[in-house]
Amino acid sequence: MMTVSAARTLKNGDSCFVGIGIPSTAAILAKATHAPDLVLIYESGTIDTNPTRLPLSIGDGELAQTALTVVSIPEIFNYWLQPGRIKIGFLGAAQVDKFGNINTTFIGGTYKNPTVRLPGAGGATEIAGACQDTTIICRQSTRTFLEKIDFITSVGYGSGPNSRKSYGLIGNGPTTVITDLGILEPDPDSCELTLTKIHQNVDVDAVIAATGWKLKISKDLEVTTPPTDQELLFLRKLNPPKKS
Amino acid sequence: MMTVSAARTLKNGDSCFVGIGIPSTAAILAKATHAPDLVLIYESGTIDTNPTRLPLSIGDGELAQTALTVVSIPEIFNYWLQPGRIKIGFLGAAQVDKFGNINTTFIGGTYKNPTVRLPGAGGATEIAGACQDTTIICRQSTRTFLEKIDFITSVGYGSGPNSRKSYGLIGNGPTTVITDLGILEPDPDSCELTLTKIHQNVDVDAVIAATGWKLKISKDLEVTTPPTDQELLFLRKLNPPKKS
Amino acid sequence: MSKFKSLEEAIKELVHDGDTIAMEGFTHLIPFAAANEIIRQGLSDLTLVRMTPDLIYDRLIGAGCASKLVFSWGGNPGVGSLNRFRDAVQNGWPKPLEIEEHTHAGLSNRYLAGATGLPFAVIRGYQGTDLISVTNNVAEITCPFTGERLTAVAALNPDVTIIHAQQADREGNICLWGITGIQKEAALAAKKVIVTVEEVVDAFAPRSNSTVIPSFVVSAIAIAPHGASPSYALDYYIRDNDAYIAWNAISKERESFEAWLVSEGLRK
């Protein structure tokens, strides 16, 4: 459901900065269904790729071979991402706060002596800064949705409505947060993430209980449309054959 | 003789930043005779070209087609020239002063109301700044070799030995100035251009008379070796067929 | 919503009096057809940006389309001077021409800054020259780590960049090869991008040093075979060197230039 919801955020003709995992699956799904002209861009430098299988890594040969063009790493960041040319960016997160700030650096302890060291920033910081809109995809629990996160790796709305501008960030920030329970969107005034959609058969109280801050609920709360047969069929086909 | 002298400054295995005209002819001559492994680089972005005829312009298709690789303009300046990777640069000049500073911007009048407007800097300013050594090629007369030039387009030794360092220029500056009368080299202490070689059948007094400052003469003044038969033969072959 | 238009339509819709326009191509793939169309449509008060003004801007300047020129080397490559450019700078004919003059590295990095979404770029250059005192958009900057003084050049973001390429595909992606110059940076720095192409193909062949510009950053594409002549398009046609030499005589006098404008149908 997270994958399908993510795919649905993509419009035909958009350009999309894609990471590995759910974002890649979602983007390939969108391109195969409602958005055939979606332009997929990976941080490995592949522009307008048309993968026919799920890439193993962000720099899979499949992405290079099916791309319109491949550029260097400095070019993909400096020429393509930084100036705000890319419409949508997908981000994962280990921790998210109510302003959509993201931690992918460490959990517990201190930066110098972490309990769990995570991979770090990668391209996420700049995707969060420069894509016109970003979509965060993250399972929702009180371990991941926190009042205060251990480290700000990538900026969402900082400490509120004026932060992004003061940091010189040109993108709009996280416009959609997709979880296994529903969808959160920033309040237009406060920028605080608010539950606006809930997946079928999920209870609102369960979402509140899975959130580390006092979650606000939209008064127009909707239920997301379940995956269609076409979407499910395609996802099953895309799933790579398991090796024994 | 200017062409042959210029060619002889190039050593086998050197890399050389080449302009159109005498520099190109000299570089092609050197590569055909004593320096087959000379690496020719043009500001149009062509690296390690092997032209079989004289290019019509600095961006001639011949240069692209015979190059090891072709890069963009920002790359040729930022990645290749600026860091000082290139051994020798050739420069032309409308005016030269005794410190090897060059004017290619305007002659007479003022910058805003010039008597003769010249093409301007092009790549010369950076070639003068960043090549390890530069060779200036210019006919010698009191109109070109001046105590004070109308405009400093490209820096030689500025106002003396410490100028280049203070400007952050990493190359050594003009190590050779080749004219139709002889060869000038900077004095090791003062950096002032000094006549060190004279072409056959040229009188020292004629060189002094053709210089707008009080020209110093090396006490080890030599006479340049005239062009060899091999050099002359090659130059005649290289000369493009005249169109009627 | 096709991006393919006639050259006349593309210029009419996207270029306006007073715009800052860049037409790039470093001796190769110079968009002459588009420049002629700008003269034909009588556009004026343009700020023209180009590293090497070349014959293409000599024409636009002589025809009175420009009020300002931003450039880094103004000659007729391999031939000599640009007579219309000199007449405008020296005598203000047909109208005064403001100039902003850079080095190649300086101007190419102004485009680079524009293309990368930064307000400036840093280079090692200009210091010790008289260029600093006569040219705007150049400033000193200090390295926050070493204290070294370097030069900053301001970002350049043209209203429109116009380039010529060998090929477009049917989706409107662009491919050029050979000497690719500053075209990519000039295009990515601009608010709008017009590309003229030799032809439309089904797919781009693998080629060394080719540059591909994706459709989503291109505003309009016009098919203009021989659109870079008298410059050249690698693998299509060679430089018409006679035309470069002939230009010297055509442009020498105001009268001969104006007669040429009429004879080419660029002015009635």
Add this chain to the structure above:
Amino acid sequence: MSKFKSLEEAIKELVHDGDTIAMEGFTHLIPFAAANEIIRQGLSDLTLVRMTPDLIYDRLIGAGCASKLVFSWGGNPGVGSLNRFRDAVQNGWPKPLEIEEHTHAGLSNRYLAGATGLPFAVIRGYQGTDLISVTNNVAEITCPFTGERLTAVAALNPDVTIIHAQQADREGNICLWGITGIQKEAALAAKKVIVTVEEVVDAFAPRSNSTVIPSFVVSAIAIAPHGASPSYALDYYIRDNDAYIAWNAISKERESFEAWLVSEGLRK
């Protein structure tokens, strides 16, 4: 004076204890063979620089070759964590590992500054993150034209950069293609450059998006077929994904990792 050497000779002559070395290749063309040779020769106290430390640096860190790591994303791509990296950071095993951590844009621009002969590069980034407070070589810089505050990253100039490419020609020029990542900038930023290649060819075929590095900036070339395995070399072999998955178990415990070092002949 040939630049072609055995990998053993190249590492012995050009890499020394205490050096700062960069081994690049973004998921593609990762120079694993060269890294194994560094472990085999028992080099120590290295500052390792790499955007994505990946399995290659997990091995070097676990083997005790490194005292510092400069990086921007430290995971096992598509699989999970780097266990030897985590053990070093969390527990100081086999020795304490100092880290300097960047974003991809930040670290790639540190190389870019190094390659362009400047002491720093400018990007729009880092502001508002906690990275600024924990990472050296990042500073605020103000645009001299607009007053806008941006981020400067210091130039990185490794003592040695090591990359793997598909081909060298007989003159020692290098050609790589597919995803070419940061290899050119990392090579041009370095004082010395070692390249391992799949094979030597007479001439490079025309290919889209190929990167050619001229011989005159290369210090040594070693022929190392399959030298990027278990990563891949486009048009030569695909990624050995099983090896990436298996690495998780091998690297999980110190004992299993050390047994692997012995079994691979990297330690006696």
